Amino acid sequence: MAKKQFKTESKRIMDLMINSIYTNKEIFLRELISNASDAIDKLYFRSLTDDSVGMARSDFKIRLSADKAARTLTVSDNGVGMTREELDNNLGTIARSGSLEFVNNLEQGKENDIDIIGQFGVGFYSAFMVADKVTVISRAFGAEQAYKWESAGADGYTITEAQKDGHGTDIILHIKPNAQEEEYDEFLDQYRLQGLIKRYSDYIRYPIVMQMTQSRKKEDSEEYESYTEDKTLNSMVPLWKRNKKEIKQEDYESFYKEKFYDYEKPLRVIHQQAEGTTSFQALLFVPGRADFNFYSKDFQRGLELYSSGVKIMDKCADLLPEYFGFIKGVVDSEDLSLNISREMLQHDRQLKVIANALEKRIKKELAEMLEKDRENYEKFWKAFGLSLKFGIYRAYGMNKEELQDLLLFRRASDGKPVTLREYRDAMPAEQKYIYYAAGENADKLALLPQCELVRDKGYDILFLTDEVDEFLMQLLQKYDEKEFRSVSSGDLGLESEQEKSEIEEKAKENKPLFDFMKECLGDKVAEVTLSARLKTHPVCLSSKGALSIEMEKVLNSMPNPDKVKAERVLEINGDHPIFETLKNLYETDKEKIKTYSELLYDQALLIEGLSIEDPVKFSNAVCALMK
Ligand code: ADP
Numbered sequence: 001m002a003k004k005q006f007k008t009e010s011k012r013i014m015d016l017m018i019n020s021i022y023t024n025k026e027i028f029l030r031e032l033i034s035n036a037s038d039a040i041d042k043l044y045f046r047s048l049t050d051d052s053v054g055m056a057r058s059d060f061k062i063r064l065s066a067d068k069a070a071r072t073l074t075v076s077d078n079g080v081g082m083t084r085e086e087l088d089n090n091l092g093t094i095a096r097s098g099s100l101e102f103v104n105n106l107e108q109g110k111e112n113d114i115d116i117i118g119q120f121g122v123g124f125y126s127a128f129m130v131a132d133k134v135t136v137i138s139r140a141f142g143a144e145q146a147y148k149w150e151s152a153g154a155d156g157y158t159i160t161e162a163q164k165d166g167h168g169t170d171i172i173l174h175i176k177p178n179a180q181e182e183e184y185d186e187f188l189d190q191y192r193l194q195g196l197i198k199r200y201s202d203y204i205r206y207p208i209v210m211q212m213t214q215s216r217k218k219e220d221s222e223e224y225e226s227y228t229e230d231k232t233l234n235s236m237v238p239l240w241k242r243n244k245k246e247i248k249q250e251d252y253e254s255f256y257k258e259k260f261y262d263y264e265k266p267l268r269v270i271h272q273q274a275e276g277t278t279s280f281q282a283l284l285f286v287p288g289r290a291d292f293n294f295y296s297k298d299f300q301r302g303l304e305l306y307s308s309g310v311k312i313m314d315k316c317a318d319l320l321p322e323y324f325g326f327i328k329g330v331v332d333s334e335d336l337s338l339n340i341s342r343e344m345l346q347h348d349r350q351l352k353v354i355a356n357a358l359e360k361r362i363k364k365e366l367a368e369m370l371e372k373d374r375e376n377y378e379k380f381w382k383a384f385g386l387s388l389k390f391g392i393y394r395a396y397g398m399n400k401e402e403l404q405d406l407l408l409f410r411r412a413s414d415g416k417p418v419t420l421r422e423y424r425d426a427m428p429a430e431q432k433y434i435y436y437a438a439g440e441n442a443d444k445l446a447l448l449p450q451c452e453l454v455r456d457k458g459y460d461i462l463f464l465t466d467e468v469d470e471f472l473m474q475l476l477q478k479y480d481e482k483e484f485r486s487v488s489s490g491d492l493g494l495e496s497e498q499e500k501s502e503i504e505e506k507a508k509e510n511k512p513l514f515d516f517m518k519e520c521l522g523d524k525v526a527e528v529t530l531s532a533r534l535k536t537h538p539v540c541l542s543s544k545g546a547l548s549i550e551m552e553k554v555l556n557s558m559p560n561p562d563k564v565k566a567e568r569v570l571e572i573n574g575d576h577p578i579f580e581t582l583k584n585l586y587e588t589d590k591e592k593i594k595t596y597s598e599l600l601y602d603q604a605l606l607i608e609g610l611s612i613e614d615p616v617k618f619s620n621a622v623c624a625l626m627k
Contacts, residue, residue, distance in 0.1 A: 003156030007093045010125070014154040017128035028126040029193070030200035030258065032075045032171055035124060036062045037204045039079025039169060041311045043141055046080075048310075053141075064197070064210040064233070066188045071175045073131075073187055078168035081140040087149040087159055091124060091136065128153070130187050131173035137162050138169040197233040200258055205309050207232040238309065240283035240330055244271055256285045260328045264288045267376045270329075270365050278353045284329035284362065286369075290383045294326065301325030303358075306332035318346055319355045323391025323403065324362050326384045331358070366406055370419070378417055381408045389468050397475035404476060409469075410442055412451065412461040420479045423462060431459050432493035433485035436473060438464040438550040440609060449537035449607060450487040456535055457494055461487060467554045474546070488550075489543045492533050503532050506574055513586045513593075514572075520597040521570065524613075528597075531571035538576040541604040542569045549608055570601055595621055 006014060040060045047053035063076040082090060127134050132152060139146035146164035151157035164170070176184045186192045190212050197208050210233055215226045239247065239255050253265040266285035273281050284303070293299045301322070302315030309332065320327055335350050345351060370377045385408060392400050408417040423434060435454050439445045442463045451461055464470055473484045485492060495503065507514070507530040517528040526544055534540055543549050544567040552566040572579055578600070585592050599621055602612040612618055 001158045001160060003158055004088070004092060005156050006154065010093055011154045013125045014128055017125050018132075018153055025129040026187075026196055027200070028129050028173075029075075029187075029196050031123050031126045033062060033197070033201045033204060033208060036075055036077035036079060036169070036171075037206055038311070039077050039081070040206050041079070043078075043080045043167075044310055045312065046141075060206045062204070062206055062208045064193060064208060066190060066193060066210075068188045071177075071188065073173045073175055073193075074170055075173075076168065076170045078166060079141075081143070081167045081169050082136075082138040082147075083140040083143060084145075084147045084159060086140065087136065087138060087147055091149055091151075092157065127171065127173055130175055130184055132176045133174040135172040135174070136169060137164050137172070139164045139167050141167040143167070194231075194233050199254075202234045203236070203238040203255070204234050205236055205238060207236060208234045238306075238330075238332070240271065240273075240281040240332055241309075244273065247271070252283075252285075255283075256328070259330075260285070260287070262287060262289075266328075267380050268365060268369055268373075270361060272358070272361055274357060278333065278335050278350050278357075280331060280333035280335065280354050280357075282329060282331045282354075282358060282361075284327050284358070286365075286380055287326060287328060288379060288383065290326065294384075295386065299325070301327075303327070304330045305336075306330065307336040308332075308334050312336070313345070316345070316351075318351060319358060321355075321359055321391070322394070323387050323399070324359065326387055327362060363402065363406075370406065378408070381417065386466060386468070389466065389472055393468055393472050393475060400476055404479065409436070409462040409464060412437075412442075412446060412455060412463060415442060418462075423460060424480050424482060426460065427482070428458060431457075432482075434462065434479060434482045435459055435485055435487055435492070436462040436464050436470075437487045438470040438548065441465055444609060448487070449535075449540045450533050450542070452535040452537065453494060453533050454487055454492060470548055470551050470554075486548060487533065488541070489548055495532060500532075503530060503574070506530055510583065513582060516586065516590070516593060517570070517572075517582075517597040520594040521601055524568070524601060525570045526567040528570045528572065530574045534571065534573040534576070536573075536576075537607075538573050538578045539600045539604045539607075540571050541608050542571055543567055544569055549610070553610070570597075570604060572600070595624075599625075 005011075040062070043053065043055065044057060044060060047055045060078060063074075065074045065076070066072070067074075134151055136149040137146060138149070146162045148160050148162035149157060150160075173187075175187055176182075178184055190210065193210065194212070197210075201208060209230050211228050212231045213226055213228050215224045217223070218225050239251060249269070252269045252271070256262065256266045256269070257264075265288065267288045268286040270282070270284040270286075272284070282303075291299065300315050300317070301320055302313075302317040303319045304311065305313040305316040305319065316331070319331055331354060333350065333354060336345075336348065366377075366380075369380065388403050388406055392403050405419060405421060408419060409423075410416065411418050411423060420434070427434070437445045437448055437451055439448065442465060445451065445461075445463045445465070454461055464473070470486070473486075476484060478484060510530065514528040514530070518525060521528070531540065531542075533542070541549060547555075547564060547566045549566045549568065552564055555564050572582070582593065582596065585596065599618070602618045605612050
């Protein structure tokens with residue numbers, strides 16, 4: 001019988017499993033049980049709409065049997081089973097996108113820590129951590145013929161015809177012999193297996209049965225006898241259906257870790273048991289970190305959806321708004337009709353009612369976390385803040401009322417993240433605007449000349465360091481009646497009426513100088529003016545109009561052939577000695593003003609973190625001055 005080859009990625013995963021130094025080998029059982037339960041779900045789901053299936057809920061079970069003499073452990077289910085093609089496709093190729101990603105990362109040498117495989121849920125292949133040969137005998141529901149899939153390692157597998165009564169799948173693990181450092185006998189021990197089921201698979205909704213050998217006292221005698229009996233190992237009541245009062249925090253946490261493959265505990269657990277016109281149970285989690293692909297197009301958000309305890313969907317995206325896509329969890333409702341197609345489900349009224357209730361609840365929980373559990377909220381923000389920002393941005397600001405109070409920005413004064421409310425409440429009475437500065441990072445922003453005068457007035461500044469931030473500010477426009485204002489554009493409203501007219505006067509007086517400088521710089525700038533935002537620095541760049549220099553940087557860094565340009569204004573500090581020099585030169589040596597204008601402009605560019613057009617010319621001009 002010719003061996004078939006595994007697909008490349010599958011082979012990689014198999015190699016890894018076979019030679020695994022992963023310490024937590026026991027998770028293989030959880031993976032196989034979960035596959036068995038999914039296979040039963042599929043058939044049970046079908047039986048609800050198709051009478052010819054002829055199975056009742058109580059007919060389904062998963063059986064575990066260990067044979068110490070033969071060194072085999074078998075996991076059997078009476079679910080849908082697999083056809084020959086399905087055996088070939090499903091077990092010869094990697095099904096989970098997570099595993100694939102894991103292998104890719106490994107190949108690129110990104111993951112050194114083998115222990116992270118726990119978070120990917122490697123599925124069926126994990127069997128090879130404890131078995132040196134795996135035999136799968138399966139008969140698809142409705143088929144006459146059963147097939148046997150068998151593999152003893154990464155060099156391939158065979159598929160042959162087989163005998164099997166009834167539909168379903170038997171996964172037979174030929175448990176590895178004990179080696180020096182590794183003991184495998186434990187996976188044949190009934191108590192150890194019982195413990196593993198309790199630990200990882202207690203909430204599986206179908207009975208997991210094992211024949212256990214126990215001993216009891218003989219009647220009317222002091223002697224003991226052993227007897228065997230089928231025992232159901234799992235309690236079958238899903239955690240979300242249990243009474244909240246009886247659930248410990250650790251129960252939630254370990255449920256989360258096992259189910260969603262996270263080694264960290266969640267930042268918050270939301271257990272909602274709603275009764276009413278639409279009743280449902282939801283068990284939701286705010287994770288402590290983003291999935292490796294969370295911010296990529298591949299990420300699939302959604303909650304696991306059950307109807308009366310039967311899984312109908314793995315990731316129901318319609319239950320969550322996009323900006324809460326980081327939430328993981330399970331929703332179960334008796335009010336969802338089971339015989340509804342997935343396409344119809346999208347338009348289901350009950351589902352919408354549940355989604356709305358969840359959205360409200362999540363918002364409330366996040367707000368509460370922000371208020372009472374700041375440390376965790378900040379951790380949450382680090383991982384998922386961008387998701388909320390995009391939530392406002394992508395909806396053109398439509399969600400702003402809902403989400404703006406959940407936003408955090410670092411403030412200049414002490415570098416701490418603050419809410420808009422906190423910033424607003426700390427504003428001195430006379431402060432006109434909510435100031436912000438946008439740039440690469442807080443350290444660079446703190447050095448920006450434009451920040452100096454604002455800070456000097458005792459006003460704080462929000463530092464915006466995400467690319468989306470400034471666009472977001474434009475959508476928000478104001479918070480609690482106070483407009484947002486960039487320190488780098490427009491009027492900052494810092495001067496008194498008198499100071500203002502003094503500046504205007506001075507600007508008017510020197511208009512010919514500024515116009516001349518603008519002429520020297522050509523279309524590099526839209527204007528040269530006297531600055532009202534500088535204190536000790538000689539120059540800075542600001543912008544006119546809707547597009548800021550930061551926004552220009554962001555937009556031009558994107559793959560887009562049409563480059564944009566902000567309307568730049570070169571601002572000169574009227575209190576700086578350089579201004580007197582310029583004034584004098586305007587009377588005596590206009591040629592020099594040309595060089596100085598270019599030098600000042602280049603300096604302003606450097607301060608903004610922009611590159612200068614002609615660095616050699618700049619350097620030569622500086623040297624000429626030093627002579
Ligand atoms: P996943 O369960 O994430 O899809 P696995 O590698 O664990 O990935 O399984 C691959 C596929 O093999 C499953 O999607 C399923 O179609 C099939 N499969 C595995 N175990 C069973 C089973 N006990 N009964 C029926 N099909 C199964």
